[in-house]
């Protein structure tokens with residue numbers, strides 16, 4: 001078994017403090033020999049390229065990176081990354097990755113999922129992985145449609161969506177994935193866009209620097225079944241695009257003319273920045289313990305992309321599940337009278353014998 | 362006053378009362394005393410699924426049956442020799458099982474008008490001569506005697522009444538000459554922090570003991586001598602505890618950290634509870650959000666190099682099926698423990714059954730072979746768990762380990778094995794792309810197999826140079842990359858099957874117990890029916906009829922000699938607590954016309970009824 005007990009690197013990202021260090025890796029090191037097979041123009045290509053060129057910056061040997069996915073177009077991604085990987089079953093990647101990360105703290109574990117995979121069939125696993133705060137990084141590629149099964153509406157499709165399974169329009173309200181993750185008590189929640197590599201990579205890095213579960217929604221275009229679903233925020237100059245930056249006043253719109261103020265019941269309202277005193281404009285703070293503000297930010301987006309924040313909504317400190325599990329084990333081992341630790345045959349013999357024994361001569 | 366002592370070779374006692382009366386605890390303590398005394402024993406707890414069914418009603422009755430003897434015994438016994446009934450409902454629910462002449466001890470204080478009507482009695486049955494004539498009736502005002510004995514102790518009346526189970530235990534301990542030290546030590550450990558409650562329980566126990574000694578009603582004391590068991594150190598153990606210890610032992614023997622992903626379900630939860638205690642052995646227990654995540658987390662841990670386990674019962678097995686199929690496809694070791702209970706659906710959660718066998722073998726999509734191992738007795742769960750781990754680790758495959766509610770909660774004395782007698786399960790991870798360096802050109806091939814076992818390399822994350830991707834999509838033989846090639850799929854389907862079939866080479870031949878060697882009838886069983894079948898076979902032989910017995914630990918693959926064994930006998934009787942699942946497999950695989958014997962009542966077979974069924978087959982053989 002490889003050494004799972006690696007001392008802290010000096011300037012490591014926080015979720016990687018137990019992961020071995022290796023510098024000098026390049027993007028090409030993370031490309032597998034498999035031919036990439038998404039449709040031409042699919043947003044997944046851009047996300048894969050951003051991910052592969054981001055991985056060297058983690059300074060983690062590729063054998064210590066594991067990518068786990070479920071089922072769907074996006075879930076093919078592990079095959080294309082030259083690390084360890086598992087293309088699992090529909091919706092279950094967060095559960096599988098949780099078991100792996102909880103038992104192997106020397107790994108950097110990434111989950112690749114989609115809106116159907118994570119929010120429909122795997123909804124339960126997603127919310128529990130987030131609340132549990134296992135050290136896994138979840139990338140949800142949201143294309144608001146089922147691609148692999150050829151175009152049914154998904155749990156993020158807008159109501160009234162006409163698809164093969166809903167010729168008269170879909171009836172159900174969509175999930176807002178960021179709101180859902182915040183509601184589940186996630187300690188790190190962010191959003192990015194497939195076409196903005198720089199932004200996506202900055203969010204990936206912030207996720208890697210977070211100890212515990214990180215959730216990133218990535219707007220992903222599916223040119224075949226739901227083209228231009230995110231057209232409203234694709235241009236860097238899109239008027240509704242709100243770029244969140246911790247510690248900075250929130251400004252957006254033409255020439256950053258718009259800002260946010262705190263409205264009734266904690267809701268946020270978009271206002272012309274010049275219409276209110278600058279002191280009443282909201283400054284972004286991703287570290288607030290109370291998730292209400294982050295939730296209000298997520299609710300600004302009402303589907304028409306008139307106000308759509310991207311960036312890190314929330315990033316708060318909370319001990320990760322795997323670190324708590326590890327300390328329970330090491331405390332129990334320290335308290336054990338059998339000093340040889342877990343390998344001790346005597347300890348095993350004492351365990352199975354228990355306290356109520358008798359001899360037959 | 363000196364009492365007459367009568368020697369018996371075995372006794373079956375059933376304690377029955379309301380769920381709130383502490384009958385399971387009473388039974389447990391009597392069992393421990395009996396184990397320490399040196400009798401052989403076997404137990405059958407039987408309790409409602411409801412945590413607190415309405416007090417005093419028939420559904421609320423909880424019972425604990427204990428069979429102990431001066432010789433080795435195999436079952437908790439068919440019918441009690443002694444019934445302790447703590448209330449009218451306990452009497453009503455259990456009287457039908459009591460043979461004429463048996464001892465019947467009743468707590469008369471609880472036979473109030475209200476309690477009688479809750480139990481469905483119009484009049485007090487104790488006033489009726491028929492009970493007194495049919496049984497050796499001992500009416501004891503247990504509650505009031507207990508309260509009176511505790512007068513000087515500063516506790517509430519309710520707490521005093523609660524101690525009546527200790528009074529009953531004291532009385533029975535006196536009656537059968539059980540050693541009391543263990544119970545006193547137990548009470549100290551349990552109630553030591555509450556001195557008054559501790560004192561109350563000890564006093565109640567002693568009062569019960571003295572009551573037996575002084576009252577005229579109990580004129581005879583019984584003696585059941587210690588059994589002459591094989592030399593060694595013994596303890597009493599339940600199936601779920603033995604299974605948990607077997608998993609920890611397997612972790613040590615394989616030098617793999619143990620990971621349990623589990624979701625609470627009756628009757629499997631005690632394995633989760635037990636393993637959660639043993640963090641000092643490096644055990645990781647993960648209580649997942651559902652059955653699917655429980656097995657999923659275990660599979661993730663298996664990918665990372667843990668000895669990975671998930672525990673459940675039938676309804677959970679259904680939910681885990683897809684992930685077990687993935688484990689078959691990615692060929693990773695995984696132990697799936699199904700502590701079977703009565704089904705279908707929710708069924709009867711606290712009652713036993715053997716009806717998940719075919720699901721274990723076939724309950725997945727596609728050709729998805731999985732080895733199946735079954736435990737035969739409570740203590741055998743220990744060895745069955747080690748065997749499941751051996752197969753999983755050696756062959757890189759999920760393995761289903763079948764236990765059931767009867768084994769899970771039942772207990773028996775267990776000769777504690779020496780650790781050095783346990784098998785070596787050392788697992789080898791892959792460290793190089795190929796064991797043969799000259800053959801290293803093409804890079805790592807995650808599906809290139811060991812020629813002997815057909816197992817693929819277990820290359821865990823963190824191993825440089827062996828990076829690879831696995832998944833549920835069909836893989837190319839050797840390289841493991843995605844393949845939709847028709848010929849390759851056919852090859853992979855057959856190879857996965859051949860790998861599982863090949864496990865037969867590593868398991869011992871089926872042994873047949875035929876003392877005189879002239880039997881023409883074979884009784885073949887599997888799982889928890891081992892004890893009942895064995896006891897029935899003894900009866901039949903005592904009656905002068907030869908019968909052979911064999912019991913399957915491996916249900917997939919079968920031992921290599923099974924076909925030969927089956928063909929050796931004129932008639933084969935297959936008793937199962939299902940409607941004939943093993944029988945279906947045997948008929949399908951060996952074209953042998955086996956005779957099924959099936960009772961699906963949520964209870965183990967009675968030795969008497971099985972003996973009758975065997976006699977019947979012998980007569981017509």
Ligand code: SF4
Pocket residue numbers: 037038039041042043044073074143147148221222223224225
């Ligand atoms: S169907 Fe859509 S999401 Fe799937 S690969 Fe094609 S473009 Fe991409």
